[in-house]
Amino acid sequence: MIGAPANTQDQLSQLLLSAAFVMISIGLFEPIMGWILVLMACAVVIRAAYALGVQSQTVSMTTVNLLALLAGLVLAYFSVQLGLLVAMVNLLAMACALKLMLMRRRKDFRQLIVSALFLLGCGFIFHQSMAMSGYFSLCLGVILLAMMARHGPQLTLPQLTGGLGRLLLQALPIAVLAFMVMPRLGPFWQMPTAKSTETGLADRMKPGDIAQLSQSSALAFRASFTDNIPPPNQRYWRALVMEQFDGQEWQIAPRRKWEEEQLRLQNKAFVPAPQGPGAAYQVIAEPSYQHYLFSLDVSVVSDPGVRKRVWPGTAYQLRSRDPVASKMQYDLVYYPQTPLNQTNYSLDRQLNLQVPRQGNPRTREWVAKLQQQSTSARMLIDNIQRYFQQQGFEYTLRPALMPNDPVDRFLFDNQAGFCAHYASALAFALRLADIPARVVAGYQGGEVRGDDYVSIYQYDAHAWVEAWLDDQGWVRLDPTAWVAPSRILYGLERAVAEEGTFLADDPLSLARLKDYAWLNQVRLLLADMDFLWSQWVLGFDANRQRDLFKSLLGKLTAFNLSLVGVVSVLLVTILLAVYFIPKRAPRRPLWQKRYHQALALLEPVWPRPRHYGPDDYVRHVNQTAPADIAGPFNQLTQLYMYLAYQRPSAASQRDTDTRMNRAYLRLKRALGQHRPPASAR
Amino acid sequence: MINALQQRLNQHWQARIGRWLDRRIPPARSHQLDHRNIFIFPSRLGGLFLLLCFGLFLLGTNYQNNLMLMLCYFLLALMLVTLFSSYQNFARLQVHLGKTQDCFAGDVAHIAVWLNQPQGDSLPALGIISMRQQPDGEECAVTLTPSSSHGTLSIDAPHRGPLPLKRVTLSCEYPLGLFHCWTHLAFDHDVMVYPRPVPSPVTLHGKPQEGGPNSSTDKAGQDEFHHLREYQRGEPLNHVAWKQVAKGQGMFSKHFVSEQGAPVWLNLMPCTTEQLEQRLGQLCYQIRELTQAQQSFGLDLGKHQITPDCGLDHQRRCLRALAEFQL
Structure with missing residues (x-):
């Protein structure tokens, strides 16, 4: 679908994806090597020019393959000095840049989205401050926006943002709950760490x-x-x-x-x-x-x-x-x-x-x-x-x-x-x-x-x-x-x-x-926030989780812990129910209800063509039905039309309601009396 | 050998699924999408997304990095929320079969499928609906609009008879493309495929062949005024009783009778089995020619006869009889 003519739908989504890559690259400025950043910038420019229609041809497959080969060689040369982790991050960034140049099929888009999200996750290895976390959340928003723009082409950017914002707000409490409740495991295996300049005191x-x-x-x-x-x-x-x-x-x-x-x-x-x-x-x-x-x-x-x-x-x-x-x-x-x-x-x-x-x-x-x-x-x-x-x-x-x-x-x-x-x-x-x-x-x-x-x-x-x-x-x-x-x-x-x-x-x-x-006040406030952030978000480990459960439940028995699990699942269910169980439609006023009930009674006997309005139908019933049925229905229809189109005062409405009730009852009785001949029709 | 077995198994399986679907989603002219007919499963992106979450979890646990874990949980929660919201979005739609038109064998039938938005103040469905006839029809993507929108299915009609409309698959991945919502709908329809017209000279016969029930002596024709009847579509305008129209009594057309024995019948017989299709095609051509010339004619298919008349409705009746002949 991303093929030759860039239609408006993909235009927005491609631009947003490019913007996301620019933002992630800026966030990962330190670990990503300069020349890969340049490559990424080129890819973004090419993609944006293509999406905006400035350029009608993308880079050819052969060019990108050649570029990939060269870039891979250069990266391999540097990888020893970079260390495994940073080399991997660089490799991923490089692959993303090349893919962005070449993005043609749906598969490419999928891979780019997932790679962008993974790069974003890797960003947290290098930066964990509150400011950077906020910045990365913004990047996440842009990536998700690109996904949504692709599947909802009829929406404008503000509408997309609104829709996505709602989804994110709905997901947030569930995520926070999972973060607090999910068991904290120890590391499974030793991971490579980033070689970085040592700070602080020296040996x-x-x-x-x-x-x-x-x-x-x-x-x-x-x-x-x-x-x-x-x-x-x-x-x-x-x-x-x-x-x-x-x-x-x-x-x-x-x-x-x-x-x-x-x-x-x-x-x-x-x-x-x-x-x-x-x-x-x-x-x-x-x-x-x-x-x-x-x-x-x-x-x-x-x-x-x-x-x-x-x-x-x-x-x-x-x-x-x-x-x-x-x-x-x-x-x-x-x-x-x-x-x-x-x-x-x-x-x-x-x-x-x-x-x-x-x-x-x-x-x-x-x-x-x-x-x-x-x-x-x-x-x-x-x-x-x-x-x-x-x-x-x-x-x-x-x-x-x-x-x-x-x-x-x-x-x-x-x-x-x-x-x-x-x-x-x-x-x-x-x-x-x-x-x-x-x-x-x-x-x-x-x-x-x-x-x-x-x-x-x-x-x-x-x-x-x-x-x-x-x-x-x-x-x-x-x-x-x-x-x-x-x-x-x-x-x-x-x-x-x-x-x-x-x-x-x-x-x-x-x-x-x-x-x-x-x-100084601002500085101290920032320091306070950073302290709470370190203590409650970055430092929320198994001990802290245990303390939290203890303060909530008193003792940590197996029963209590399973209770935590059950309650969290219940909470998530309730949240989902609040979000998604449709609100009940507003109740019909009595006069509408009575009229539709009358229609439901009459229609099996005197079928109503789709294009018949109330006026047409009552004429039809008047012509074909016996007088004791047509009479009350005539009255019901007159009252219905009066109420629907003339907007009467509250007092007169109460009066008409009782009259409608009476007419409806008469109609029902009359129909009951005519049952044998009616069913014979 | 194994291939054949595989094919057999596949067919068997398809047939079972077909039967199950027939019970679960019986054919109808209009379908409200709901939990009975919607299927939902993570899309490919959704699968990759889950894999990504697993990767983030491993990485976050190994680095003891809470932010990475938080990202992982957040993406999972988003996926959960999207599950419901993509279902809800898709379930807002009401799918109708549009007005259909008969076609000729060898043509491509175009069938409009309308996607109606819910009435009242509930939100409209959004996204792109892709529509495809099972199992290998052409895909048609419809971008939903706030009012109703429609997509057109193009179906090859190689043979005469009722149009074989298989189940139509509609799918949507709004909002994030993480879930694939789809449904296989079967539609009640009455699209008939007429035989392919074969140009031939119009040959009218005087009376129906023997063995058929003899109809009244009056045959519709051109010669003598007989009676007035309510105007029907396709009747020649020079037969309209304009005097009555001018008086405001409604639109009537004059009907004439021709003398008995005037050639007004199209006969199928005699023809051999091998010639049948050819002959049906010729009749089809002749019926259209006669209707265009606004001439009355009757159709004699041996056991089944249609009394002489004219107009588009009559043409339709005749062509349908041809389409269904000996099927």
Whole structure:
């Protein structure tokens, strides 16, 4: 049907389908390769020109086949570097573009529709924000509109939209019900994930890295607490523990990685024994395409089911089994009073006393001097703190570059740096003084919204130090707080307010425009919506489903669960009945009813040709029927015509109703008396 | 061998379905589409759509991606809603057989099928109805309009006799093409296929052949005025009694009688079985010629005789008799 002459029906449907492909391509701008986007653009232009009648010939089969061959080769060449998932998405997009050029038969249209819908579904692998979901819903609407335009050619675009809108509104409650009730299954098999640029903290840390991260106002994760949110100076979100130092940068110790791999293979999770009261909280991590997760010290993964995804490490940090490619939600319990002294001390000590053989000579000298002045580890730390505070160290987002002996340059020449500089210098100094110390990278603080949740942005990235003190275990030391206490209490924005470097590279960020009250309101409202979206839509997993059922039904017995199934099916049935059982036709007024009853009585005896109106028929009856039948029927007809064509007042209508009733009864009686002769006719 | 068996089985099956359909949807001149005669099943697109939903479910579960699952459930819910809405749309239609006309063997009969929209304030049916005569007739697509619309079936009529109108399949995929709604309707009709006219000289005979019942002595003819009768279609206008028309008494035509023995009869006999069709064709031609010339004639088919008369109704009667002769 799509053949040679583009008729108006297919014109609209083809244009809509093309528009849908343009929209999907824009939505999948990132994973789809540039040249495939160009191919798609060409296909859309060709299809649109053809549909609008600008061009009367489509591309020939041979051309498209040749193009397909070439494009396939190019894609195969790139596929290794793209990874399986993205390569597949690209392949599908490419096939759609070629098919769009060639669309001739009904089969082509069917395949295009289904492929477009599948591409749309794949879009959700890459984007899950509320805005993008809205955009993809719009794409879905356009695809469905193209389907409807094809089957309802007599409708204009607004009519189509109205009709489709009704269908969609009818389907929505059923879909939501299914979404809530359908059992959530675990993954059946491992799927390829998208290779994407990692965001957030990196595995290794050079002083200066975190300063760069601080220019981003992107969300890192959110945490919601069932009880009170801990104060800012306790909100140290641990992500990575770096125990290897080479004089320049810190990284995760290979030995530690190996150790954890072994434990994991033996399925022995390190669960610290909690002390003191615990507080339950939930983290929703944004996709970072990395393994680390966020937790407060000390957090325990309470649900063994969650431990399949969230593995607790021996440095009290959490790791995800797979790279976090979409929003990830996990529940933890936070025990602030638990000491960090439950790990294997000999390994910790061995790893955390390591220093490079050479480099930073001035620091080595300085620490040796300090060691002589101090009698205990505590005193040494106090001395270093005093040094930082008395020397007028500065906290800056724009530290100078320190390529050689960075600790020396920082401690004695520049004396200005970001948290990573301080952490790196302190940990190195402590290790030189024979105190095991390591750098912890993570986030600190976060923006509190009501009593519900904390949003932690990339600019909240932070690094601090942990030192092993014999009587307490690992103790958190934050040299940044010694120098810039406002960083810890009020966040980065306050701390660098004078410098004016907060999000300097991101001038359009809403977070930077906090001074405008209404803009800030909008930003916070969007954040709230996004939080609810993450929690209730993206994070609606088996646990949440169970909680929902529990809150509805109390206990989860087999009977109750089957009740849920039955009730949902019933609900769907009721919905369908409401939509589709036809409304009862308005009742006929009495005078119409009586007249038609009279007709039904007379017609078997005095047949009425189709073209006879009431006037014709009553004349016919008058001529052929006996007077006692014709009389009442005559009266009925007169009243019927009076009521039908003259629109009498309500009072006179009541009067005529009674007269009609009487006439009808007389007619019936008369017919009863004539029955034998009537049936003889 | 296997082919033959397969064919037999197929035929048997077709016959069974035919019998079942005859019970379920008996022939009628007009059909209101409803649950008794509508069939509905996912179309090819619907099948692909279900496959897509399954794919989305697998992908969504494997990636633990709620939005993909939501999309999957939404598409399924949409399909469920479409099931009802496509049935409801199709069930609004009322299908009538239009006015039919007889035709000649070898012609193509055109039969109009009217698709009437519901009366009153209920919504009209929408979409495209494709109409096809079973099993391999030509397809005709009708785009429904707010008032009634019609499609024309073209049916080959190779042989004389009643037109073999098989079941007509109507189908519709509105609104989204996910479901195929269809019905197989059988229509009561009285389309007759006349023998193919074979040009031949008109030969009239004086009287019907022996053995036939002898009719009255008065034969309609051209010569002498006999009586007035209500005007019938096709009668020559110069026979109309214009005086009566002018007086407002209605339209009458004058009837004349010809003298007994004037040749007014078309005879079939004598003819052999082999010649029968040829002869019927010749008679068919002659009947049309005579009617066109507005001449009276009678038809003698041996056992069956039609008394002499003229006009279109008479022609129709005669041609029908020819069409049904010895069938």
